[in-house]
Amino acid sequence: MRPTEPLGPMLERFRRGDRLALSRLVSLVARGESIEAILAGVGVAATPARVVSLTGAGGVGKSSLTGKLIEEIRRQGQTVAVLACDPESPVSGGALLGDRFRMPSRPEDDGVFIRSLAAAGGQGALARHVEAIIRLMEAFGFGVVLLETVGAGQGDTAVHGLVDVLVLLLQPETGDDLQWEKAGLLEVADVVVIHKADLPGAERVEAQVIAGFGLSHTEPAPVVLRASARSGAGVKELWQAIAARPLQRGGRRTADELFRLLRERLAARFSSARGEAALLAAEWDAGELGTEEALAELERMLVETSLKR
Numbered sequence: 487m488r489p490t491e492p493l494g495p496m497l498e499r500f501r502r503g504d505r506l507a508l509s510r511l512v513s514l515v516a517r518g519e520s521i522e523a524i525l526a527g528v529g530v531a532a533t534p535a536r537v538v539s540l541t542g543a544g545g546v547g548k549s550s551l552t553g554k555l556i557e558e559i560r561r562q563g564q565t566v567a568v569l570a571c572d573p574e575s576p577v578s579g580g581a582l583l584g585d586r587f588r589m590p591s592r593p594e595d596d597g598v599f600i601r602s603l604a605a606a607g608g609q610g611a612l613a614r615h616v617e618a619i620i621r622l623m624e625a626f627g628f629g630v631v632l633l634e635t636v637g638a639g640q641g642d643t644a645v646h647g648l649v650d651v652l653v654l655l656l657q658p659e660t661g662d663d664l665q666w667e668k669a670g671l672l673e674v675a676d677v678v679v680i681h682k683a684d685l686p687g688a689e690r691v692e693a694q695v696i697a698g699f700g701l702s703h704t705e706p707a708p709v710v711l712r713a714s715a716r717s718g719a720g721v722k723e724l725w726q727a728i729a730a731r732p733l734q735r736g737g738r739r740t741a742d743e744l745f746r747l748l749r750e751r752l753a754a755r756f757s758s759a760r761g762e763a764a765l766l767a768a769e770w771d772a773g774e775l776g777t778e779e780a781l782a783e784l785e786r787m788l789v790e791t792s793l794k795r
């Protein structure tokens with residue numbers, strides 16, 4: 487094993503604003519090492535950062551738009567840390583190649599810090615590390631933390647609980663509107679961006695999204711706007727919309743969101759169930775047991791196991 491630098495001096499350098507120390511601490515946290523000791527050492531930020539997630543399907547333009555947002559945020563005189571959270575992609579040298587290409591990396595600008603994170607140890611682990619890494623960024627003094635996340639996975643749901651403003655990116659003509667609705671993301675988004683607005687069909691998607699919101703009554707109402715990283719249109723407006731949201735860590739909450747999480751958890755528990763539940767499922771599968779009967783029985787098991795705890 488590589489000899490590791492002692493934590494004490496590294497924390498000291500972090501507190502003096504040394505970016506190399508910041509980078510090293512991020513690596514330590516991402517590997518899950520002594521998170522508590524590190525966080526105790528960096529302390530709590532005097533001013534909380536505005537933590538924003540950009541979420542959307544692969545290829546919707548999250549990295550490109552993040553690049554544009556970085557420029558806008560810097561124009562407004564604020565500093566920004568970007569964390570690209572990608573549970574799937576292989577990591578090379580601590581950076582996802584694709585993201586490096588599309589985001590401006592500007593070593594000369596101390597106001598920008600870009601880092602890609604992968605999920606060693608699963609998505610739940612990623613979310614836990616991201617929470618700690620956000621705290622590192624805040625303690626270092628960044629005014630804005632942008633998270634790029636891929637969307638509807640369970641790990642992402644956990645990440646959403648860590649942000650103040652959730653931005654959902656959709657694009658014209660891919661038919662993913664339904665997917666987002668199913669994932670409950672449209673409901674929890676603070677800002678919905680119809681991205682690649684230079685392509686045909688953006689207005690139609692925007693109208694659909696707005697019509698969908700007509701049915702819900704969340705406060706404050708989500709913002710829907712069109713933007714294009716390619717032309718730069720809408721980027722300023724997007725940042726204004728993000729900056730105008732109240733700082734609310736954990737973001738918009740709805741009862742539906744909670745029930746959706748419960749459904750996910752139950753599905754996971756039962757899909758790995760052994761014994762009684764698995765037997766029951768097999769009987770249902772074989773047609774020996776009706777659906778109502780099977781559900782009632784599962785419900786009974788659930789209540790019994792929770793009473794036993």
Ligand SMILES: Nc1nc2c(ncn2[C@@H]2O[C@H](COP(=O)(O)OP(=O)(O)OP(=O)(O)O)[C@@H](O)[C@H]2O)c(=O)[nH]1
Nearest residue numbers: 543544545546547548549550588682684714715716
């Ligand atoms: N027409 C158009 N294409 C865009 C725009 N922004 C990005 N693209 C293209 O969309 C593709 C994906 O862009 P990325 O920024 O990598 O998208 P991403 O969501 O970060 O992708 P992943 O990180 O792989 O999930 C690239 O080929 C971009 O050139 C835009 O505003 N208009």
Ligand SMILES: [Mg+2]
Nearest residue numbers: 548549585634
């Ligand atoms: Mg990307």
